[in-house]
Amino acid sequence: MKDRDRNDSAHNIFQYPAMMVPKVQRRLLGAVLDARPSITSIYDPFVGSGTSLVSGMHYGLNAYGNDINPLAVLLSRVRTARRVESGIGLIAEQVVIGAKADRKRNIETALPNHEKWFHDEVAEELSRLRRSIRRCDDLWVRRFLWATLAETVRLTSNDRTSTYKLHARPTEEIAKRKLSPFAVFKDLARDNCSSILAFRKQLENANNIKDSEYRSDTSVFLRDTREVSNNWSPGGFDLIMTSPPYGDNLTTVTYGQHSYLPLHWIDFNDIDEHADADAVRTTHELDARSLGGSIRGSTWNEETLFENSVHLKRFADSLPPKPGDGRTRLIRFYGDFAESLTRIIKLLSADGYMIWTVGNRSISGLQVPTDIVLSELLDGQGCKVITTLTRQIHHKRMPHRNASSATMKEEKILLVRKSEK
Incomplete structure (x- = not known):
């Protein structure tokens, strides 16, 4: 179709x-x-x-x-x-606000060699989003936010999107990529909320x-x-x-x-x-x-x-x-x-x-x-x-x-x- x-x-x-x-x-x-x-x-x-x-x-x-x-x-x-949760849009916005207010710099993933797949700034913002999502009480809300974070990870990583197999982008291309997981997550959450509702x-x-x-x-x-x-x-x-x-x-x-x-x-x-x-x-x-x-x-x-x-x-x-x-x-x-x-x-x-x-x-x-x-x-x-x-x-x-x-x-x-x- x-x-x-x-x-x-x-x-x-x-x-x-x-x-x-x-x-x-x-x-x-x-x-x-x-x-x-x-x-x-x-x-x-x-x-x-x-x-x-x-x-x-x-x-x-x-x-x-x-x-x-x-x-x-x-x-x-x-x-x-x-x-x-019908108010998921507002909750998602609060998650981003909470993540931006987070000043911790520790990386919240056990991914081996995460530096290969994520810029330091990207890994830090993903970690702040992860901590902010954890503070939500409702399980379905967290699942919705995890799904949104999953797509954020896909789009902000150094992995190529032209294939489903893991392949890092060329070094010169990685150096030019300037993406903020906060901004990507916020846009995705808005679209996902609209789609779900x-x-x-x-x-x-x-x-x-x-x-x-x-x-x-x-x-x-x-x-x-x-x-x-x-x-x-x-x-x-x-x-x-x-x-x-x-x-x-x-x-x-x-x-x-x-x-x-x-x-x-x-x-x-x-x-x-x-x-x-x-x-x-x-x-x-x-x-x-x-x-x-x-x-x-x-x-x-x-x-x-x-x-x-x-x-x-x-x-x-x-x-x-x-x-x-x-x-x-x-x-x-x-x-x-x-x-x-x-x-x-x-x-x-x-x-x-x-x-x-x-x-x-x-x-x-x-x-x-x-x-x-x-x-x-x-x-x-x-x-x-x-x-x-x-x-x-x-x-x-x-x-x-x-x-x-x-x-x-x-x-x-x-x-x-x-x-x-």
Whole structure:
């Protein structure tokens, strides 16, 4: 949608990688709800910044999700909160005033080698903002402010923004950068407040707000999708709508690296009780924890995968011998993905629907037929693809310098139905 509103449903509070388009997801969801008005809940096992869930909130659905990335969980919890503070704009202004009045110069981050990524003056202002945010009593308010600080960190760091992988700007460019986190945070907070409150007004106009609170349930957790069946009830969700990773994060979209700097300025306790500071122990830790990021003994080995997906076998066999890790990365990712798929399908009610938005990444210059492989894996687990749609990508933020995703000009959207048994 070339004319999409970037502020739609608080979509702009942080530039998270490869976000879905809210209006597209709402149209997909509306079509399914027209056919199945009995649907009351939506679940996203790879929740990202929460676009699927806020799309469900427009229809008054119970909205649930999880993600392995703490920053994704923070953003989703901000956007899907049942109750928000209507005076958040004034509070944000007071946070900046409090930060400016702070005369302490100590740096409030455990980020190793922070001098590489931040000018001293920038690090000091970020530290003052961090201390000022901590003084706020309301948890949702702090989460909103942390999300705003995360985008402030992204924009004022010495990291390049042309790729999601961490790369410092050239030395001469860094020397010329003169940015004030106070000013950036203030502008972002104003825009984010406007976006959040506009979204709430939309919910209110749709009669989805009662006594200042979203009328249905919302929950987002920090969880590995390969283990979610331990946390959600089997058959408890009517509809699953998601966009899974296109491949292992290290070689496709590096969600973890993109989150690394911001997470070093956020209080993990405010994100989730299970948030683990070791997730940012290194720049690669989060991506290594994600699907296909490491060897972890998946029950789906190469033989099992190939039995369930002929096209995956054909693609793996077509890969050139160099680079030698291409096949290994492919199998490792799909082993983890198939394992998570098994868990996800168990959570969907009998005769329930799924909407999968996928992109076909490349390995060694060859495009992985992700949509076909997914349909074969689903078929092997009692699910049928009803139809597949193609959407041209106009605005989706992708890492242009990443060869694995450079060819992604379109997405495939699979509408899937689970068997009644």
